[in-house]
Amino acid sequence: MRELTSKFIKVRCPKCKNEQTMFGKASTSVKCLVCEKILAEPEGGKAKIKARVLEVLE
Numbered sequence: 001m002r003e004l005t006s007k008f009i010k011v012r013c014p015k016c017k018n019e020q021t022m023f024g025k026a027s028t029s030v031k032c033l034v035c036e037k038i039l040a041e042p043e044g045g046k047a048k049i050k051a052r053v054l055e056v057l058e
Contacts, residue, residue, distance in 0.1 A: 007058065011039055011051040019054065022047070 006025040026047035030040040040047040
């Protein structure tokens, strides 16, 4: 049986270069904590990421 898990993702805001961590299956829009640019939007089961992914955290 396959385990259904999601990972946390470290992303960098394209506008202000702030780095923050978000959930890969975000159910709401994720905004940058500094400049409030939208970094990810929910789309089906996963988030559509609009920022640079720096690292996938285990």
